[in-house]
Amino acid sequence: MDHNSHRDLRHGLNPHQAGARLVSSGASLPLDVLSGNPGYINLLDALRGWRLVRELRRRFDRPAAASFKHVNPAGVGLGGDALPDGFLARHFFGDLRLSPLSTAYLRARQADRLCSYGDFVALSDVVDVATAEVLRRVASDGVIAPGFAPEALRILRSKREGRYLVLAIDPDFEPGATESRTEFGLTLTQDADTCEVPDPRTAKTVSNNHALSDDDRDDLLLAMIVAKHTQSNAVVIAMDGQTIGIGAGQQSRISATQLACAKADTSRLQQHPKLSGLTFAPALSRIEKMNLVDMALRFEELAVSERRMLADRLPGFHPLTASERETWLRDTRAICLASDAFIPFRDNIDRAARSHVTHIMQTGGSLRDGDVTAAANEYGMVMLHSGARHFLH
Numbered sequence: 001m002d003h004n005s006h007r008d009l010r011h012g013l014n015p016h017q018a019g020a021r022l023v024s025s026g027a028s029l030p031l032d033v034l035s036g037n038p039g040y041i042n043l044l045d046a047l048r049g050w051r052l053v054r055e056l057r058r059r060f061d062r063p064a065a066a067s068f069k070h071v072n073p074a075g076v077g078l079g080g081d082a083l084p085d086g087f088l089a090r091h092f093f094g095d096l097r098l099s100p101l102s103t104a105y106l107r108a109r110q111a112d113r114l115c116s117y118g119d120f121v122a123l124s125d126v127v128d129v130a131t132a133e134v135l136r137r138v139a140s141d142g143v144i145a146p147g148f149a150p151e152a153l154r155i156l157r158s159k160r161e162g163r164y165l166v167l168a169i170d171p172d173f174e175p176g177a178t179e180s181r182t183e184f185g186l187t188l189t190q191d192a193d194t195c196e197v198p199d200p201r202t203a204k205t206v207s208n209n210h211a212l213s214d215d216d217r218d219d220l221l222l223a224m225i226v227a228k229h230t231q232s233n234a235v236v237i238a239m240d241g242q243t244i245g246i247g248a249g250q251q252s253r254i255s256a257t258q259l260a261c262a263k264a265d266t267s268r269l270q271q272h273p274k275l276s277g278l279t280f281a282p283a284l285s286r287i288e289k290m291n292l293v294d295m296a297l298r299f300e301e302l303a304v305s306e307r308r309m310l311a312d313r314l315p316g317f318h319p320l321t322a323s324e325r326e327t328w329l330r331d332t333r334a335i336c337l338a339s340d341a342f343i344p345f346r347d348n349i350d351r352a353a354r355s356h357v358t359h360i361m362q363t364g365g366s367l368r369d370g371d372v373t374a375a376a377n378e379y380g381m382v383m384l385h386s387g388a389r390h391f392l393h
Contacts, residue, residue, distance in 0.1 A: 030173035036165030049122025077107025107242035223338035
């Protein structure tokens, strides 16, 4: 690791904010810059992302990956299981040599592929060649991990003509028990949030439905841990070992729920045969194809000129009907939602039900807990109370 206790940064939050610096309270920094030149936002994303994947690695004993943008996860995934059939083709990757870690990142990256564009990547394990090859192909600003295989590091150092940021962090580094931040010239301090998200099996079930399979448990725990590491108000939806919708930093809980559910619907509709079987005009890049699919899902919102462009680039395209959307989203699989604080009104449950959420884990303790639980019972949902709030700002 870097034996200096500080490092000057390229610039602060904005290019005109000079004098940016990374400082360690110890004798040396717990991370090395192996390629590129970090800025202030890079390190905010890197350190927030590392903190998240480190916790996921410990709780699940599986490789974990996070795609971070502006100090919030855009997507999070777990490795160890095979990707669903057709996953790589739907996301225009073609043939890839896969590993547990690269699988985790593909889940994280493609969970919200619009927001993940230009992400900062956090990986729980030493980066292998398979994962480096995925990173080489995508638009990304940098990566943090506990180490890099020699050939993987060579691949990443060649990305963006050597400007791609590669950070190696000491996996044994532990932050102090207190944390502080300066705001308007004043310093705030507090104990760090070391409270563990409880295993859903030990949480309080308040709904009439108590059904909780091992997969349900894992997705609820994943969603709740991600919510803990997402700026409030935060609502996270997970399915099959990855997040599919994250509503971050919203001023109201219902706004966070609406955003998470809309993203989850988009993520699931991208798998519809009508979209996975599109014919594209020749010479389109992978990014252009992904953007066209997302535009196709928003067809009713498009201007006339956008619809004309879509018709030119997607020969024979017909938009999904309302009935086709609803039929596809009405799935029998579990969809898990977590909230970083209590759910104050039943409107959150009503919106979640339209996205066919089946399980919800939240803090509990609202004056309207009874109304919220009654709404969950109306839809046959499982609802759990964790008893702990995890605001992050």
